[in-house]
Amino acid sequence: MLLTDLLHQRPEVTAPRILGARLSFGGVTVRLTELEAYAADDPGSHAFRGKTNRNRVxxxxxxxxxxxxxxxxxxxANLVxxxxxxxxxxxxxxxEVVDGIELARERRGSARDVDLARGPARLASALGIDLGMNGTDAFELDLAPVGEWSQIExxxxxxxxxxxxxxxxWRFWVAGDPTVSQYRPAKKLRANG
DNA sequence: TCCGTGATTACCT
DNA sequence: GGTAATCACGGAT
Structure with a gap:
């Protein structure tokens, strides 16, 4: 499925489909291993109470x-x-940082490699993302190859x-991946595509 | 387990 | 207008 089509689905539909995709920004590429969906009719979403200056993107x-x-x-950082x-x-x-690891290490200080982007704020830091990047589309997102995705649990x-x-x-992650953040009470969604 | 740190919000006046 | 509680966290202890 085309990325643009995926991005026009509800986020909880799209999130598990872009696990394993590669996101490149700020000279660093990560393979996405953990995502959370925030939908329109979702009290947990920043956008639930309507449009404000913060959430307008x-x-x-x-x-x-x-x-x-x-x-x-x-x-x-969220993908709209x-x-x-x-x-x-x-x-x-x-x-998981798969390219630009030295730059990610510089930004993240003394963290172990597996911790470079393990957690939402760590991931943003590794990619050099701050408020100045709010609203940007100057990144690349490459979906995981079909064969590779079918290996993901x-x-x-x-x-x-x-x-x-x-x-x-509405939290989705790659089962067993060491770069997923610590909190993992889980049930299995599916194995293979 | 504890706490830094500041924007945003909820609820007043 | 003001003010207090909250917060999609991470690092040190």
Missing amino acids: MFGPPGHLYVYFTYGMHHC CHPEGEPGGILLRAG VATGPRVGLRLAPDQP
Whole structure:
């Protein structure tokens, strides 16, 4: 399926389909291993209460990055993804650095390689993403080859750290991958494509 | 387990 | 207008 078509689906549909995709930005490429979906009718979504200056990118065209700043020190990045007329996005929670690893190490200090992009704020940091990149589409996203994707075992479970809507199982990750963040209460979604 | 750190929001006046 | 609680986290302890 074409990437542009995928980005016009609901985020919880698209998120498991872009696991294993390669995202390149700021001189670093990561293979995405963990994602969370934030849909329009979703109390956990930043966009749930309507458009504000912070979340306006989620209401714009799919395929841009929605970047926000949280806990006074961290940036997190979402891939905007939604059907026409609805806000939505996919939080990039973790990845494996597959290119530009030296640059990622510089940005991340003394972290072990497996921790370079393990966690949403770590991933954003490894890619050099901050608020200045909010709304950008200056990145590349290459879907995993079909054969490679069919080898991935997708697991699903509740999202992390939400007060609202904690029960929607809209967190998706590559089962067994060491670059997935620590919190993993899980059930298996499927094996192979 | 604890806590830094600041934008954003919810709820007042 | 003001103010307090919250927050899609990470690193040190």
